Amino acid sequence: xxxxxxxxxxxxxxxxxxxxxxxxxxxxxxxxxxxxxxxxxxxxxxxxxxxxxxxxxxxxxxxxxxxxxxxxxxxxxxxxxxxxxxxxxxxxxxxxxxxxxxxxxxxxxxxxxxxxxxxxxxxxxxxxxxxxxxxxxxxxxxxxxxxxxxxxxxxxxxxxxxxxxxxxxxxxxxxxxxxxxxxxxxxxxxxxxxxxxxxxxxxxxxxxxxxxxxxxxxxxxxxxxxxxxxxxxxxxxxxxxxxxxxxxx
Numbered sequence: 001x002x003x004x005x006x007x008x009x010x011x012x013x014x015x016x017x018x019x020x021x022x023x024x025x026x027x028x029x030x031x032x033x034x035x036x037x038x039x040x041x042x043x044x045x046x047x048x049x050x051x052x053x054x055x056x057x058x059x060x061x062x063x064x065x066x067x068x069x070x071x072x073x074x075x076x077x078x079x080x081x082x083x084x085x086x087x088x089x090x091x092x093x094x095x096x097x098x099x100x101x102x103x104x105x106x107x108x109x110x111x112x113x114x115x116x117x118x119x120x121x122x123x124x125x126x127x128x129x130x131x132x133x134x135x136x137x138x139x140x141x142x143x144x145x146x147x148x149x150x151x152x153x154x155x156x157x158x159x160x161x162x163x164x165x166x167x168x169x170x171x172x173x174x175x176x177x178x179x180x181x182x183x184x185x186x187x188x189x190x191x192x193x194x195x196x197x198x199x200x201x202x203x204x205x206x207x208x209x210x211x212x213x214x215x216x217x218x219x220x221x222x223x224x225x226x227x228x229x230x231x232x233x234x235x236x237x238x239x240x241x242x243x244x245x246x247x248x249x
Contacts, residue, residue, distance in 0.1 A: 001092075001125040003099045004235060007155050008133030010105040013168040016222035017133055018100045019046035024228040025098065033096035035087070037119065038104045039076035040069070048102070050090045052076075055083050073106060078115045084122035091123065099125075107151070111158055120159050129235055130161045134217070136169040140177045142194035145184050146205065149214045164234045165214045171221040178219055185217050 006014045018034060023046075025032040036048040040058035056079050062072035080087075091099055101123065103110050110116035120128075132152040138144040156163045165185075170178060184191040188209040192202045208214075218234050220227035 001097055001099060002127040002129065002235070003091075003101060003123060003125050005101045005103060005120055005123075005128070005130045005159070005161070006133055007103055007107060007111055007130055007159075009107050009135070009151065012133040012135045012138075013222050014105070014133045015041070015102055016045050017131075017166065017168050017220065018102050019044075020220075020222040020225055021228055021231060022046055022100055024225060025232065030098060031096045032098040032100065033091065033094045035091060035099060035101045035123075037077075037080070037087075037110075038102055039080065040073050040104060040106075041102075044102070049094045049096070050087060052080055052083070052087065055086075056080055070106065070109060073104060073109050074113065077104060077110055077113065077119070081115050081118055084119055087119075088123055107155075111155055117158060120161075124161075127238070128161050129238055130155060130159055130163045131166050131231070131235070132156075132163055132214075134165060134167045136167045136173050136178070136181070136219070139167060139181050140173055142184065142191060145181060146191060146195060149208055150204075152214045153208055162238050163215070164231070165217045166231055167217045167219050168222055170219045170226065171224050182217065182219075185214060 006018055008014050022032055022034050033049040034046050035050040036044060037052050039052050039056050041053065056076050058072040058076045061067060061075050062069070065075065067075060132155050134148045134152070139148050152163065152165055167181060184194065188205055192205050195201060197205060218227060218231045220231050
């Protein structure tokens with residue numbers, strides 16, 4: 001089983017991308033499951049096979065303990081730890097060889113807390129991967145790109161899993177803007193020059209590149225489906241050497 005965790009900042013389009021990839025895989029006759037780990041989700045663009053909200057919801061916790069929105073999400077994710085074994089059993093019962101896991105929209109409330117890392121560890125299987133979802137409209141500026149690169153690196157350090165960068169919402173950018181993002185991903189000096197970075201910032205950027213950078217970005221659009229085939233290829237490349245075959249259970 002391959003478990004793919006989708007991580008990213010609020011508004012990057014994680015849930016929409018999962019829905020689009022799920023539908024694309026289903027159309028290609030791949031057996032795939034979707035898991036929702038966001039206890040605060042009011043609407044999902046897909047029907048999850050396993051849903052944390054059947055056990056815990058942020059809204060219920062907010063009312064019960066009179067907490068604010070962020071505190072209720074933190075409490076919900078912390079409580080989800082106690083349900084980790086049951087969630088894993090439900091995922092295994094579905095029996096799909098490819099599992100797409102949607103994480104809370106507020107990335108910092110999940111990725112940078114022990115409970116989030118624990119859930120990822122407990123739901124992981126033999127093969128695991130993180131898809132870090134970046135917002136193309138934010139990454140079109142050098143500052144937005146650099147910030148995304150640092151967050152993606154933080155995610156990789158945090159979860160200790162192979163990672164693919166999916167640049168979502170490319171339908172909103174021009175070819176020139178996409179080429180610029182691609183250039184920054186492949187040339188750290190071009191990014192530093194675009195930032196007009198001071199020596200300290202340049203060294204930080206070079207350090208990110210020295211740690212493997214963010215890799216080659218995969219440009220996708222959850223809206224029109226462009227790049228979904230490339231995203232799937234990038235995901236299964238980690239385990240099948242690029243062969244176009246069903247991932248093993």
